[in-house]
Amino acid sequence: MSEAVQKNARMLPYVSAITEGVQQVLREQDNAFVAGEDVGQAGSVFGYYQGLLAEFGDRRIVDTPISEKGIIGLGVGAAATGCRPIIDVMFMDFLGECMDEVANQMAKMRFMFGGGATLPITVLTMAGAGMNLAAQHSQSWEAWLAHLPGVKVVMPSNAYDAKGLIIAAARDDNPVFVVLNKMSLAMPAEVPEEMYEVPIGKAQIVKEGTDFSIFGIGRMVHEALAAAKTLEELGVNCEVVDVRSIQPFDSETAVASIKKTHRALIVHEAVRFGGFGGEIVAQLQEQAFDYLDAPIARVGAPFSPVPYSPALEQVYIPNAGRIVTEVKKVLGL
Amino acid sequence: MAKKISTKVLTDLHLNMVRIRRFEEEAGKLMEDGKIPGALHLYVGQEAVASGVMAHLNNQDQITSTHRGHGHVIAKGGQFSPMFAELYGKATGYCKGKGGSMHISNMALGILGANGIVGGGPPIAMGAAFSNKFRKSKQVSVTFFGDGASNEGSFHEAANMAALYQLPCVFVCENNGFGEYTAQSNHQAVTDVADRAAGYGMPGVVVDGMDVMAVYEAAEAAVKRARSGAGPTLLECKTYRYYDHVGVRGMGLTYRTDEEVEAWKQRDAIESFEALLVKQGVMTQKKLDNVYARVDADIQEGIAFAESSPFPTEDDLLEDVYFVGAKS
Ligand SMILES: Cc1ncc(C[n+]2csc(CCOP(=O)(O)OP(=O)(O)O)c2C)c(N)n1
Numbered sequence: 188m189s190e191a192v193q194k195n196a197r198m199l200p201y202v203s204a205i206t207e208g209v210q211q212v213l214r215e216q217d218n219a220f221v222a223g224e225d226v227g228q229a230g231s232v233f234g235y236y237q238g239l240l241a242e243f244g245d246r247r248i249v250d251t252p253i254s255e256k257g258i259i260g261l262g263v264g265a266a267a268t269g270c271r272p273i274i275d276v277m278f279m280d281f282l283g284e285c286m287d288e289v290a291n292q293m294a295k296m297r298f299m300f301g302g303g304a305t306l307p308i309t310v311l312t313m314a315g316a317g318m319n320l321a322a323q324h325s326q327s328w329e330a331w332l333a334h335l336p337g338v339k340v341v342m343p344s345n346a347y348d349a350k351g352l353i354i355a356a357a358r359d360d361n362p363v364f365v366v367l368n369k370m371s372l373a374m375p376a377e378v379p380e381e382m383y384e385v386p387i388g389k390a391q392i393v394k395e396g397t398d399f400s401i402f403g404i405g406r407m408v409h410e411a412l413a414a415a416k417t418l419e420e421l422g423v424n425c426e427v428v429d430v431r432s433i434q435p436f437d438s439e440t441a442v443a444s445i446k447k448t449h450r451a452l453i454v455h456e457a458v459r460f461g462g463f464g465g466e467i468v469a470q471l472q473e474q475a476f477d478y479l480d481a482p483i484a485r486v487g488a489p490f491s492p493v494p495y496s497p498a499l500e501q502v503y504i505p506n507a508g509r510i511v512t513e514v515k516k517v518l519g520l
Numbered sequence: 521m522a523k524k525i526s527t528k529v530l531t532d533l534h535l536n537m538v539r540i541r542r543f544e545e546e547a548g549k550l551m552e553d554g555k556i557p558g559a560l561h562l563y564v565g566q567e568a569v570a571s572g573v574m575a576h577l578n579n580q581d582q583i584t585s586t587h588r589g590h591g592h593v594i595a596k597g598g599q600f601s602p603m604f605a606e607l608y609g610k611a612t613g614y615c616k617g618k619g620g621s622m623h624i625s626n627m628a629l630g631i632l633g634a635n636g637i638v639g640g641g642p643p644i645a646m647g648a649a650f651s652n653k654f655r656k657s658k659q660v661s662v663t664f665f666g667d668g669a670s671n672e673g674s675f676h677e678a679a680n681m682a683a684l685y686q687l688p689c690v691f692v693c694e695n696n697g698f699g700e701y702t703a704q705s706n707h708q709a710v711t712d713v714a715d716r717a718a719g720y721g722m723p724g725v726v727v728d729g730m731d732v733m734a735v736y737e738a739a740e741a742a743v744k745r746a747r748s749g750a751g752p753t754l755l756e757c758k759t760y761r762y763y764d765h766v767g768v769r770g771m772g773l774t775y776r777t778d779e780e781v782e783a784w785k786q787r788d789a790i791e792s793f794e795a796l797l798v799k800q801g802v803m804t805q806k807k808l809d810n811v812y813a814r815v816d817a818d819i820q821e822g823i824a825f826a827e828s829s830p831f832p833t834e835d836d837l838l839e840d841v842y843f844v845g846a847k848s
Pocket of ligand 1: 224253281587636637698
């Protein structure tokens, strides 16, 4: 990067990158609108639609009742008939309220209609634990969505990806879930002012390494990077891969990394059992079995709902320490 | 005031409202001081509803509560010590620190949980009412929910089924004028949620939720009707939350005017009831002061209990996910 560009580098927190992504989409697409609970006057409980009502008015920033079935249904019906809705599901946990509209309508309408319907719908939703919001406001349900043929699922770990993935999602003619993370809202990154896409279906190597591949999902990428630092001191040179796109999953990047390092660990915030890490393990052993020198490790949440007590939540959420422990176990250190 | 209401009932109504008000004020401070983690949705302003309704329920009757649940728990007999301990995330809390404010519950008191999911309560209360009828018990279930929650499909399905099966259930809508930051007129086209009752074939009643006697009397009829097997009622209580959706700030909010808040406070349920009690000779100022002193002592005891209680440990994490005891 040239010095001139570096000097102009603009740092933006995750929350503002979301705003800017949505704003630029709305400016680009006349038939795009945002609908969800407290998205307008309140600018979302997380603040990421601040200012959009003033710019676009209430025709395009639509406050809805607390009716998630209705909200997703609104998105499906509108998308099928010429709009490009951006639907907001305040907390990912509330998908429970509208999973039929997601799983039985949105995901398969096009297929059931023999390709007759196109659903350019983007859903923004907030996942993740860490704020003592307990069992119904802290979950990571990406595996649930990834299991649905017909929807795409991405999880930006940083502000740059948040903006780029939102723009890519909104330009995609398929339903795309952009699963955001509430603990990352204040986290800054360099975000260009112009409109850009981060491709859906592409993982990113965020740290090159030779000895061990750590695949991180969402916020866990940062824990993976912290773990890699600790492991570096122990002489283990880790490669850290930001999975970024859950569906489609970029197995090409994953396999290439394994061919280099021969060992892998997957970390996600979601419950380990049945989590997306299992799918990654399966793909790696199918496509790179001969390159593997050790069983693939997984770090995820224990098999319990997210606890409220800070004392419990702290040990519940995966962290760098647990990644280090598992990597050392695999290496016999 | 109605004629034959005993002094005990009146003083209990008052005591419950004061217990709720003071608990919430203290809990709010503790949240602001960072002693209580997470998010508290406080009930200040709405005390007359929980107190007036719960006066007709016994420990066997069930309730479902909401994210704004402390008031319901207190009026249903919840004790301060395990409540504060739960809010602190301690092992001695009502839910062993696992649930917190939004999931506070106690089955022995018939509390089927606060709820983090808006509209989560009505179907569960309907199910409890089904069970009450099925088991031929005389129990009644009451579901509390907000004006915002009355837009969730879950409320409508529960209301329809409760009326269809003539279940011993009371639907108490606490219409405080807002769902989060959205005024009622921006989230539904009706003014009275009670109007929706007609669509399900049950009576819908509107009552002044700032008047504890009005709530008491309306709830009496609804609970009686449920207990007698005549079916559910939708009771809408018009009320107001003095604080913000989350936390304690009440004034200077962008989505409502300070004048509006002041106007509701002028009709404060506790103050007006106290004036009435004194006027009727049921209470004296000295007696009122004693109530507050007793409640405050209780609060201090509860906070001390919470603060001196241990946190749960990692070993507790996997407990209670499944039932693993002997078969019942
Ligand atoms: C299914 C679901 N959708 C949205 C939310 C977020 N939320 C929490 S409280 C609330 C407002 C509820 O309004 P109301 O039912 O009127 O109750 P009040 O807060 O006024 O007591 C919302 C939208 C939620 N917790 N659950």
